[in-house]
Amino acid sequence: MNADVMERPKAAMSPKEIIARRVAQEIKPGMLVNLGIGLPSMVANYIPNDAGVFFQAENGVIGLGARPPEGMEDPHLTDAGGGFVTAVPGAASIDSAMSFGIIRGGHLDMTVLGGLQVDERGCLANWMVPGKMVPGMGGAMDLVAGAKRVIVAMVHSAKGDPKIVPHCTLPLTALRRVSLIVTELAVIEPTHEGLVLVERGPGVSVEQILAETSAQIIVDGEVPEMRIG
């Protein structure tokens, strides 16, 4: 969406930018995609405007556009985080039943969500920390249960604590195995055999990934580096 951002050299990339750029490569022309709030919403910055991708915001728009210039906000056009947005040509506004019908009914090609923990089964926990943070699940449980592909976009560890763990200790968002985990250090694919390392982050070694991951990781031969930027 923003040419300046797309052409910045990769040496200047923050962990979140690395993650957002890598996730963007998973999005194919013509897809309907729902991006969670926070880091996942950054992914839209790396999708070309002419890719024919429609973004859904679960509060009720298909065809979400960029933030409007100041003074041109419509109080009735916001994203799921409550921020002002625009709608692209071809957009549709829908009510919550239609919105979640699309999500649960298998019409949503992909959702990108943040994560607190993902485990060796590929199960995601991302909605509460008992006793500390109880914001509610919002649409996350429906998104994970219903989207065709679920991509977890998160920094690899939380202040030194691994987030990719043998078994989630936090309450799950769904039992469904997520499709892909993208961090600044690694791209990991959960399979029925376990978590498979498919790519390394820029300049990151396999040893470093294993050291920052408490879950068992399957490393099969040479692991390529992410191609981003």
Next chain:
Amino acid sequence: MRKAIHPEDAAALIPDGAVVLIGGFMGVGTPERLIDAMVARGVRNLTFVANDAAMPGKGIGKLVTAGCVARAIVSHIGLNPEIQQKMISGEIAVELVPQGTLVERIRAGGVGLGGVLTATGIGTPVEDGKQTIEVDGKRYLVEKPIKGDFALIAAQHADYAGNLEYSLTAHNFNPIMALSGHIVIVEPEMIVPIGVISPDAVKTPGVLVDHMLTRAA
């Protein structure tokens, strides 16, 4: 034909202890003037059913701040630290429901269904204490219908037949809640003559609407 009423007269209809369905998503599409009138009246012990609790100073957040609420059925309270504090202190009992399940429970309540079957929430704390049913080899939660004594909704346009039209992301829960409140009160941004809203554009037929608020001053 319907006569529009003032917000304070609408608020006077809502007794303490009522179950109110309130439209809106983070305050977008919420009947703001009606909420102001409820706060001014000092209604107490409400159970509200809504997507979220907005934020302090906006929409449902004002009811929370003013101590009007005893119980909440919501999908998300992350942007309202006040309701989180009141949940922890025990002042407000909060039931968290996945958003897609919440809207379908409300719809079920309004369209004569005994509940909904959904796979959302299976294997999570949402499953606790609920019946599950297997259909064609897949397991579903049985989620019960929700009805309100009142539905308090917002619309872009109303005509004097009560027909409603909504705008962009201000649809959200409003058209669904219009089915599920025993008494439906709408706060339109504009009231237009009958015929201005095309029958094809009507999202909530006027027969569902009991009262509408006068235009904003």
